[in-house]
Amino acid sequence: MPLYHNEDQLMLKDSVGPFIAEQAPVAHLRQLRDSDDATGFSRDLWAQFVEMGLPGMLVPEAHGGLGMGHIEAGIVLEEIGRNLTPSPFLSTSVGAVAALAKAGGTQAERWLPAIAAGEAIVALAIDEGSKHRPDRIATTATRAGNGFRLDGKKSFVLHGHVADMSIVAAKTDGGITLFAVPKDAKGVTADPRRLVDSSLASHVTLDGVEVDADAVIGEVDAGGEILDALLAAARTGAAAEMVGVGQGAMDMTVGYLKERKQFGRLIGEFQALQHRAAHLYGEMEVARAAVMKAQELLDQGNEGAKLMVSVAKAKAGRAANLAVREGVQMHGGSGMTDEYDIGLYMKRDRALAEYMGDVHYHTEQVARMSGY
Amino acid sequence: MSDLDAFRAEVRAWLEENCPPEMREPVRGDEDICWGGRNWKFQSEAQKLWLERCVAKGYTVPDWPKPYGGAGLSAAETKILKQEMARIGARSPLNSFGIWMLGPALLQFGTEEQKVDYLNPIARGEIRWCQGYSEPGSGSDLVSLQTYGEDKGDHWVVNGQKIWTSYADKADWIFCLVRTDKTNKYQGITFMLFDMATPGVTTKPIKLISGNSPFCETFFDDVKVPKTQYVGEINRGWDVAKYLLGHEREMISGGDSAGELVSLGGALAGVLGRNEAGQLDDPILRAQLAAFDVDAFAYRAMGERFIDMWKTGRAHPASSNMMKYVGTELNKVRHELVMACGGSEALEWDSPETKGGARPRAWLRTKANSIEGGTSEILLNVVAKRILDLPGA
Numbered sequence: 120m121p122l123y124h125n126e127d128q129l130m131l132k133d134s135v136g137p138f139i140a141e142q143a144p145v146a147h148l149r150q151l152r153d154s155d156d157a158t159g160f161s162r163d164l165w166a167q168f169v170e171m172g173l174p175g176m177l178v179p180e181a182h183g184g185l186g187m188g189h190i191e192a193g194i195v196l197e198e199i200g201r202n203l204t205p206s207p208f209l210s211t212s213v214g215a216v217a218a219l220a221k222a223g224g225t226q227a228e229r230w231l232p233a234i235a236a237g238e239a240i241v242a243l244a245i246d247e248g249s250k251h252r253p254d255r256i257a258t259t260a261t262r263a264g265n266g267f268r269l270d271g272k273k274s275f276v277l278h279g280h281v282a283d284m285s286i287v288a289a290k291t292d293g294g295i296t297l298f299a300v301p302k303d304a305k306g307v308t309a310d311p312r313r314l315v316d317s318s319l320a321s322h323v324t325l326d327g328v329e330v331d332a333d334a335v336i337g338e339v340d341a342g343g344e345i346l347d348a349l350l351a352a353a354r355t356g357a358a359a360e361m362v363g364v365g366q367g368a369m370d371m372t373v374g375y376l377k378e379r380k381q382f383g384r385l386i387g388e389f390q391a392l393q394h395r396a397a398h399l400y401g402e403m404e405v406a407r408a409a410v411m412k413a414q415e416l417l418d419q420g421n422e423g424a425k426l427m428v429s430v431a432k433a434k435a436g437r438a439a440n441l442a443v444r445e446g447v448q449m450h451g452g453s454g455m456t457d458e459y460d461i462g463l464y465m466k467r468d469r470a471l472a473e474y475m476g477d478v479h480y481h482t483e484q485v486a487r488m489s490g491y
Numbered sequence: 492m493s494d495l496d497a498f499r500a501e502v503r504a505w506l507e508e509n510c511p512p513e514m515r516e517p518v519r520g521d522e523d524i525c526w527g528g529r530n531w532k533f534q535s536e537a538q539k540l541w542l543e544r545c546v547a548k549g550y551t552v553p554d555w556p557k558p559y560g561g562a563g564l565s566a567a568e569t570k571i572l573k574q575e576m577a578r579i580g581a582r583s584p585l586n587s588f589g590i591w592m593l594g595p596a597l598l599q600f601g602t603e604e605q606k607v608d609y610l611n612p613i614a615r616g617e618i619r620w621c622q623g624y625s626e627p628g629s630g631s632d633l634v635s636l637q638t639y640g641e642d643k644g645d646h647w648v649v650n651g652q653k654i655w656t657s658y659a660d661k662a663d664w665i666f667c668l669v670r671t672d673k674t675n676k677y678q679g680i681t682f683m684l685f686d687m688a689t690p691g692v693t694t695k696p697i698k699l700i701s702g703n704s705p706f707c708e709t710f711f712d713d714v715k716v717p718k719t720q721y722v723g724e725i726n727r728g729w730d731v732a733k734y735l736l737g738h739e740r741e742m743i744s745g746g747d748s749a750g751e752l753v754s755l756g757g758a759l760a761g762v763l764g765r766n767e768a769g770q771l772d773d774p775i776l777r778a779q780l781a782a783f784d785v786d787a788f789a790y791r792a793m794g795e796r797f798i799d800m801w802k803t804g805r806a807h808p809a810s811s812n813m814m815k816y817v818g819t820e821l822n823k824v825r826h827e828l829v830m831a832c833g834g835s836e837a838l839e840w841d842s843p844e845t846k847g848g849a850r851p852r853a854w855l856r857t858k859a860n861s862i863e864g865g866t867s868e869i870l871l872n873v874v875a876k877r878i879l880d881l882p883g884a
């Protein structure tokens with residue numbers, strides 16, 4: 120397959136791009152932020168996503184979805200990134216769907232159609248400390264009655280306070296097991312915190328939470344592979360969103376260079392800025408290609424996907440970070456103001472950078488996977 | 492089975508049968524590269540055989556049309572051929588400025604007769620070309636070039652000097668930028684082709700910091716060039732020159748993504764050693780190698796995407812400038828890391844154990860990557876102007 124979007128994918132981009140730009144531009148984020156919105160996204164907007172079939176893009180057709188791939192989901196995420204659109208798409212429609220589809224079974228039957236129909240928001244309760252360390256999960260699931268008892272603390276759970284279900288990764292006797300923990304389960308408390316990018320992420324406490332045996336996603340002790348599928352999808356999705364954030368920041372900045380005058384000239388005439396903008400363009404293009412490659416390998420079920428996913432998350436992280444830093448700098452004093460959007464891009468980038476492993480984490484993973 | 496799958500199977504079988512085992516070994520150095528030309532001496536029977544077989548199939552220039560010596564393959568088929576060659580580690584049968592630079596320019600601007608006459612010998616490796624662009628006073632500011640061709644009716648008489656002409660002393664012919672109108676800067680240059688054996692052409696090798704001397708000063712002293720030997724239009728050679736530079740930059744970018752994904756850190760861990768945990772011994776160097784690997788793996792994906800788009804007319808026409816900038820800067824980092832991991836052993840300049848100082852010589856050679864074919868700074872200027880559309884660039 121050539122590494123560019125085919126006709127169908129371009130059509131998807133042509134419909135999703137303008138839709139998001141019109142319905143959920145940066146002004147939409149500002150409006151949620153300034154009204155101190157307690158949900159973290161707009162339910163009206165999500166209803167429009169549902170009308171377009173977006174929440175079920177990755178859901179297999181047998182479960183009522185569109186059965187598309189990561190390349191298609193990436194198209195939507197890039198537009199979400201470019202517009203800083205708050206939505207549960209990444210956690211619900213990408214991360215959760217990847218896990219449920221991989222696991223199959225009761226929980227997949229229960230939740231995949233609901234996600235596709237826009238009836239369920241799903242949160243991912245993976246992290247426990249302030250850094251992403253999925254290999255050190257301390258939350259425990261112990262057998263109790265005909266089910267399990269969950270105890271532990273989760274952090275950075277996006278949409279955790281409003282989710283209809285949370286996928287909780289916990290330690291069991293022989294490995295990791297994933298659980299579908301419904302909203303009303305006793306002993307779950309979600310304490311939402313406003314983050315730098317105005318999104319809401321919860322500290323979730325699991326205090327003797329009792330779930331039935333069929334709450335297990337997949338098999339007991341065999342959650343490692345499912346967790347891997349979830350992480351690969353969420354990381355690749357986050358990388359695609361960062362490409363959108365970086366591209367949005369870059370376009371805005373290049374636009375500013377063509378408007379702002381100092382010394383009687385457009386500042387875009389100064390070579391010191393031109394070279395940095397051109398360098399940034401190159402980094403963004405490379406990041407975009409890396410993300411597409413990871414999406415392609417994931418869609419093919421290729422065993423090289425894991426390495427490329429880490430490459431994509433690390434590279435997109437570096438490139439988008441460069442884009443927002445150069446963006447604020449090249450806007451001069453204006454870049455420091457709340458009135459200009461560029462600062463909002465910097466904030467969103469920071470949150471996405473941490474999500475599911477930062478540049479350093481994934482660079483280290485690349486070293487490990489490459490045998491050194 | 493789709494047509495492409497069938498094609499892949501066919502190519503695989505052909506390679507299996509026709510690529511000599513020796514030609515599947517990694518290239519050890521310059522001596523293993525086949526450049527062809529009138530005076531070419533094959534390094535081995537296998538090298539000769541491999542070239543001949545590829546020539547017969549059109550595989551030295553797979554995507555050129557058949558009448559010009561190619562195999563007439565589509566972009567998708569060419570990609571498959573490259574992947575299959577990389578899969579068995581097949582060496583390139585023929586390296587040539589004719590293939591990378593002049594060929595694409597002739598395909599775009601040449602007359603039918605020129606295409607037949609010049610492209611076939613390039614495809615067969617019979618004529619080796621060199622590039623006469625740079626002059627002592629005209630490097631980045633190439634359009635200021637002064638080498639002059641005086642109009643003598645049916646021929647020009649060319650006088651002047653070129654510099655940094657790679658392999659001028661080994662090449663058979665030169666494609667050369669010559670001023671033919673002193674009153675018009677951009678529209679006063681003609682893209683000429685002539686034989687290096689023409690009376691009045693002399694070359695003088697220049698030694699590089701790597702100790703090798705692959706390039707020359709090239710002098711023209713009353714060189715007669717028939718007025719049939721130019722490409723495009725008289726005085727419009729700048730258009731051809733720029734088009735060719737796009738392809739040259741594509742080539743130097745090293746955006747080839749067909750081969751195995753090889754980790755530099757993985758390769759160098761053996762040189763540097765490992766700690767008890769099996770990790771590379773020096774944590775800071777390990778981190779730098781990992782950062783490099785991220786960039787290199789990502790750039791490889793970029794190479795694949797770029798070629799896919801470039802060969803099907805989807806790429807921005809100026810995007811080869813970005814590719815060359817990113818690719819060559821990355822290659823310089825690679826060799827800095829190779830040297831850092833090699834330590835004092837990588838300083839040895841001519842010991843047999845270090846293959847005659849292969850590492851420091853390669854390291855020094857890569858410094859030219861971001862100079863030859865347009866410097867990094869010039870490429871950034873082009874990207875700023877043509878892709879980002881920044882003012883006054």
Ligand SMILES: Cc1cc2nc3c(=O)[nH]c(=O)nc-3n(C[C@H](O)[C@H](O)[C@H](O)COP(=O)(O)OP(=O)(O)OC[C@H]3O[C@@H](n4cnc5c(N)ncnc54)[C@H](O)[C@@H]3O)c2cc1C
Nearest residue numbers: 379380381382386389390391392448449450451452453455
């Ligand atoms: C937090 C804060 C506090 C401040 N406090 C004060 C204060 O108390 N009093 C006061 O008077 N001012 C104050 N300033 C203003 C500050 O000095 C200006 O913001 C600064 O001089 C830059 O000017 P500018 O914002 O107009 O950016 P611009 O001059 O428009 O610059 C935009 C971008 O273009 C670049 N650029 C401009 N010219 C060139 C060139 N020739 N070559 C290359 N690049 C160029 C700049 O480096 C920048 O990246 C403050 C600013 C901030 C952010």
Ligand SMILES: Cc1cc2nc3c(=O)[nH]c(=O)nc-3n(C[C@H](O)[C@H](O)[C@H](O)COP(=O)(O)OP(=O)(O)OC[C@H]3O[C@@H](n4cnc5c(N)ncnc54)[C@H](O)[C@@H]3O)c2cc1C
Nearest residue numbers: 622623624625630631655656657859862863864865866868
């Ligand atoms: C190994 C090697 C092989 C080569 N082979 C060939 C060949 O086969 N044929 C051929 O014709 N040429 C060849 N060249 C020449 C090459 O194309 C030139 O060296 C190159 O174009 C730069 O020109 P220059 O050396 O005159 O440097 P200069 O143009 O003098 O540049 C000096 C420095 O100034 C910078 N600079 C110049 N202008 C600007 C600007 N506007 N903005 C910002 N910075 C600027 C440059 O980036 C560079 O860093 C080769 C060079 C090398 C090193």
